[in-house]
Amino acid sequence: AQIVRLEDYRPGDFLIDRVELDVRLHPTATRITAILALRPNPEGRADAPLRLDGDELKLKALAIDGRALPAGEFEASPQELVIAQPPRRPFTLTIETEIDPTSNTKLMGLYRSSGNYCTQCEAEGFRRITYFLDRPDVMAVYTTRIEAGRDEAPVLLGNGNLVESGDVDGTGRHFAVWHDPHPKPSYLFALVGGRLGKIAKPFTTMSGREVELAVYVEPGKENRADYALDALERSMRWDERVFDREYDLDVFNIVAVSDFNMGAMENKGLNIFNDKYVLASPEMATDADYANIEAIIAHEYFHNWSGNRVTCRDWFQLCLKEGLTVFRDQEFSSDERSRPVHRIAEVKTLRARQFVEDAGPLAHPVRPAQYREINNFYTATVYEKGAEIVRMLKTIIGDEDFRRGMDLYFERCDGTAATVEDFLRAFADVTGRDLSHFARWYVQSGTPRVTVRGAYDEGAKTYRLDFEQVTPPTPGQPVKEPMAIPVVLGLVARDGRPLQATGERVSRHGVFMLDKTTDSLTFEDVATPPVPSVFRGFSAPVKTSLDLSNEELLVLLRHDTDAFNRWEASQTVAMRLLVSLSKGDPILDEDMLGLSSALNSFISNDAMRDPAFAALVLTLPSEADIAQEIGRDIDPDAIHHARIEMRRRIGQACRGNLQELYTGLADTGAYSPDAASAGRRALRNVTLDLLAGADPDLGERTAREQFESASNMTDRLASLNVLMTLPGDAREHAIDTFEERYRDEPLVLDKWFTLQAAIPEDATLKRVRRLMSHPGFSISNPNRVRSLVGSFAMLNQMQFNRADGSGYDFLAEIVLRVDELNPQLAARLLTAFGTWRMMEKMRRSHAKNALLRIAGKPNLSRDVSDIAQRSLE
Numbered sequence: 005a006q007i008v009r010l011e012d013y014r015p016g017d018f019l020i021d022r023v024e025l026d027v028r029l030h031p032t033a034t035r036i037t038a039i040l041a042l043r044p045n046p047e048g049r050a051d052a053p054l055r056l057d058g059d060e061l062k063l064k065a066l067a068i069d070g071r072a073l074p075a076g077e078f079e080a081s082p083q084e085l086v087i088a089q090p091p092r093r094p095f096t097l098t099i100e101t102e103i104d105p106t107s108n109t110k111l112m113g114l115y116r117s118s119g120n121y122c123t124q125c126e127a128e129g130f131r132r133i134t135y136f137l138d139r140p141d142v143m144a145v146y147t148t149r150i151e152a153g154r155d156e157a158p159v160l161l162g163n164g165n166l167v168e169s170g171d172v173d174g175t176g177r178h179f180a181v182w183h184d185p186h187p188k189p190s191y192l193f194a195l196v197g198g199r200l201g202k203i204a205k206p207f208t209t210m211s212g213r214e215v216e217l218a219v220y221v222e223p224g225k226e227n228r229a230d231y232a233l234d235a236l237e238r239s240m241r242w243d244e245r246v247f248d249r250e251y252d253l254d255v256f257n258i259v260a261v262s263d264f265n266m267g268a269m270e271n272k273g274l275n276i277f278n279d280k281y282v283l284a285s286p287e288m289a290t291d292a293d294y295a296n297i298e299a300i301i302a303h304e305y306f307h308n309w310s311g312n313r314v315t316c317r318d319w320f321q322l323c324l325k326e327g328l329t330v331f332r333d334q335e336f337s338s339d340e341r342s343r344p345v346h347r348i349a350e351v352k353t354l355r356a357r358q359f360v361e362d363a364g365p366l367a368h369p370v371r372p373a374q375y376r377e378i379n380n381f382y383t384a385t386v387y388e389k390g391a392e393i394v395r396m397l398k399t400i401i402g403d404e405d406f407r408r409g410m411d412l413y414f415e416r417c418d419g420t421a422a423t424v425e426d427f428l429r430a431f432a433d434v435t436g437r438d439l440s441h442f443a444r445w446y447v448q449s450g451t452p453r454v455t456v457r458g459a460y461d462e463g464a465k466t467y468r469l470d471f472e473q474v475t476p477p478t479p480g481q482p483v484k485e486p487m488a489i490p491v492v493l494g495l496v497a498r499d500g501r502p503l504q505a506t507g508e509r510v511s512r513h514g515v516f517m518l519d520k521t522t523d524s525l526t527f528e529d530v531a532t533p534p535v536p537s538v539f540r541g542f543s544a545p546v547k548t549s550l551d552l553s554n555e556e557l558l559v560l561l562r563h564d565t566d567a568f569n570r571w572e573a574s575q576t577v578a579m580r581l582l583v584s585l586s587k588g589d590p591i592l593d594e595d596m597l598g599l600s601s602a603l604n605s606f607i608s609n610d611a612m613r614d615p616a617f618a619a620l621v622l623t624l625p626s627e628a629d630i631a632q633e634i635g636r637d638i639d640p641d642a643i644h645h646a647r648i649e650m651r652r653r654i655g656q657a658c659r660g661n662l663q664e665l666y667t668g669l670a671d672t673g674a675y676s677p678d679a680a681s682a683g684r685r686a687l688r689n690v691t692l693d694l695l696a697g698a699d700p701d702l703g704e705r706t707a708r709e710q711f712e713s714a715s716n717m718t719d720r721l722a723s724l725n726v727l728m729t730l731p732g733d734a735r736e737h738a739i740d741t742f743e744e745r746y747r748d749e750p751l752v753l754d755k756w757f758t759l760q761a762a763i764p765e766d767a768t769l770k771r772v773r774r775l776m777s778h779p780g781f782s783i784s785n786p787n788r789v790r791s792l793v794g795s796f797a798m799l800n801q802m803q804f805n806r807a808d809g810s811g812y813d814f815l816a817e818i819v820l821r822v823d824e825l826n827p828q829l830a831a832r833l834l835t836a837f838g839t840w841r842m843m844e845k846m847r848r849s850h851a852k853n854a855l856l857r858i859a860g861k862p863n864l865s866r867d868v869s870d871i872a873q874r875s876l877e
């Protein structure tokens with residue numbers, strides 16, 4: 005397949021100023037008439053043909069300035085429409101196409117979900133509706149007339165504001181006309197038609213404009229959309245308060261659909277969501293679901309400025325909108341919840357997804373230089389590492405200059421299709437700084453490793469920190485340059501007192517910039533040997549090697565003023581022990597004792613001060629985390645058993661305290677999804693897990709009781725997860741009870757699929773195959789496939805990476821089946837092979853064979869063949 009390269013970017017030869025669409029919805033033969041106001045682009049070639057993108061289109065009619073175009077004057081295929089000699093002046097092009105939304109299983113373009121019509125146009129889906137210059141630097145004003153049977157689709161929604169609606173006399177059909185005054189790229193186009201229930205509330209913007217906020221869901225589920233609507237209102241207020249950004253249309257509509265390839269889509273004025281990220285009730289959603297809904301509603305809303313008002317010039321600039329918007333949604337969630345707890349959660353996700361990607365065959369820069377299939381670049385690197393870059397920028401220049409830079413960026417680039425350079429220029433201009441070295445974060449892939457060594461000079465009372473950074477080679481980038489790494493740091497005395505850590509090379513924002521391969525920093529007047537606390541708040545997306553003893557790390561757990569590094573210290577000590585256990589190395593009793601007694605005193609003294617934080621401290625690194633830390637010749641069975649052993653030891657050592665905590669945190673009242681209540685539940689459920697590790701009988705009894713008495717899904721699911729680790733009748737009974745209760749609730753059934761797919765035992769693969777025939781499962785629904793097959797591959801390290809290779813064979817088989825229906829979904833599942841090179845030899849060879857089998861299959865989609873090929877390179 006053809007490779008698209010950033011260096012080949014050039015402006016298009018034509019521009020489109022206005023688009024008028026007339027869409028006559030029909031289940032299998034929807035007719036679209038598009039009238040495009042085109043003109044030659046002064047920056048394009050003067051004699052170029054007009055080439056419009058298409059994808060699986062059927063052309064029905066074509067006219068220029070109202071006159072039908074004779075057959076010899078154009079060439080049309082499902083993939084392209086070419087007019088060799090278009091007018092060299094402004095003109096209108098009328099295109100009529102016909103499409104079949106019912107057979108659209110790719111869920112790109114116009115498709116049907118539970119009988120409703122909806123669209124997904126990012127990145128290149130608009131070309132599945134009409135022929136178009138389907139690239140983000142072509143921005144037009146859209147008017148959309150939608151027509152449908154009134155019974156089939158009583159609700160008709162489009163981008164912008166509703167300007168007209170009515171009946172089509174005598175036909176049983178009706179129409180709505182939507183006009184969006186803001187020029188936008190085609191990927192932000194959307195329409196919806198169907199039977200939907202609605203909840204709404206008014207919102208007055210900061211300048212006093214009235215807006216109606218509405219959420220549309222499957223009829224009967226309206227009361228499950230309250231939290232989403234509330235999150236929308238809070239997001240809008242927050243963007244006004246923190247970034248001075250106001251909403252700009254009369255309505256803001258959100259529609260929840262049950263078939264969707266990703267989480268949600270920020271179409272102008274008409275966000276379309278995976279229903280998983282809208283619908284919630286205490287009975288059916290967990291605390292994590294509520295937090296995700298809040299974050300994704302905010303994310304899509306924030307795109308209205310970072311993505312829609314200022315969009316991307318080309319798809320290489322994807323991080324410009326996604327990284328920035330993730331940063332904005334993270335800041336929102338941190339303000340709404342607990343900042344340190346949220347930061348730890350962000351870093352856990354970054355390490356689990358982005359660091360893994362950066363260390364594997366699919367590693368790529370935050371701004372890739374080339375792609376074969378853009379859908380494969382909606383990655384943790386573009387999103388999460390992209391957000392880390394924005395965060396580092398803020399750390400380096402400080403809050404005030406960051407805000408001034410954002411203001412300048414929005415002001416300068418409003419209404420344009422911008423680049424990463426435009427973004428950085430705004431910050432360079434407000435600060436007078438040269439950000440060219442910093443810009444390397446966008447182009448160099450791989451996670452830098454920073455080694456830090458400390459040396460105390462008793463006589464001179466100085467303390468020196470030596471830093472060294474190395475970024476490992478990644479595909480296409482064998483040699484790396486040093487990065488500009490902000491290190492936020494502090495010093496802690498062994499008795500816990502914070503020590504002064506200022507100096508010439510530490511900025512007024514407390515940042516030391518490591519921008520060379522090696523560097524040193526000396527602190528004067530340090531009265532006692534300190535413990536360094538580096539990368540506070542995880543100030544840069546790097547891996548760190550510290551020459552600190554476990555004992556010194558436990559000083560940080562006890563005393564650091566930086567909550568992130570307190571947590572990090574607990575995890576580092578636990579990780580060291582887990583790695584030794586996994587490798588079969590002996591671990592010293594004193595090291596084990598050191599950790600368990602530190603955790604024991606942490607439970608007695610600190611746990612109830614911040615339960616959410618305590619839950620994080622008491623959660624052991626996952627099996628996938630341990631595998632990453634070991635990095636090569638991985639034996640997932642050994643890792644699994646090491647973690648079980650460690651959980652048992654900690655559980656036993658802290659048993660008394662854990663039992664007390666569990667009882668003290670008992671559920672007391674009506675459910676509320678707020679962060680403090682969620683934190684208490686999280687801590688209680690971690691406690692239950694450790695107790696079950698220490699004493700399986702007690703664990704089973706307690707988990708069963710909790711399962712039966714739980715008043716909310718968080719506690720019910722947590723108890724079920726504990727039961728999953730305890731084979732036997734009680735577990736199977738709980739699985740059956742849960743199914744009976746939630747059989748008719750697809751989103752809850754997804755949780756049921758996931759928890760069974762993650763059971764760490766040999767029989768799981770058979771169970772997963774059996775569940776694929778469950779009446780609630782559907783191979784064409786992305787949520788179902790992800791919750792069963794995706795969870796097996798991504799969450800069940802031991803069973804996906806089975807020594808006999810059958811886990812890999814299973815995934816390969818499903819990827820090939822799904823590819824025939826939905827290539828995007830298939831390609832995402834396939835990324836589970838991203839760690840295959842780290843495995844021990846036998847597993848490596850099985851994984852490679854499975855990948856070769858996929859890559860060798862004829863007629864693969866571009867999505868899957870791209871991932872398969874890159875995974876093998």
Ligand code: HT7
Nearest residue numbers: 126127265266268269270379382
């Ligand atoms: N910007 C949206 C990305 C998206 C998407 C991309 C490709 C295929 C389907 C998709 N659905 C949504 C979502 C976001 O990041 O906000």
Ligand code: ZN
Nearest residue numbers: 303307326329
């Ligand atoms: Zn986004």
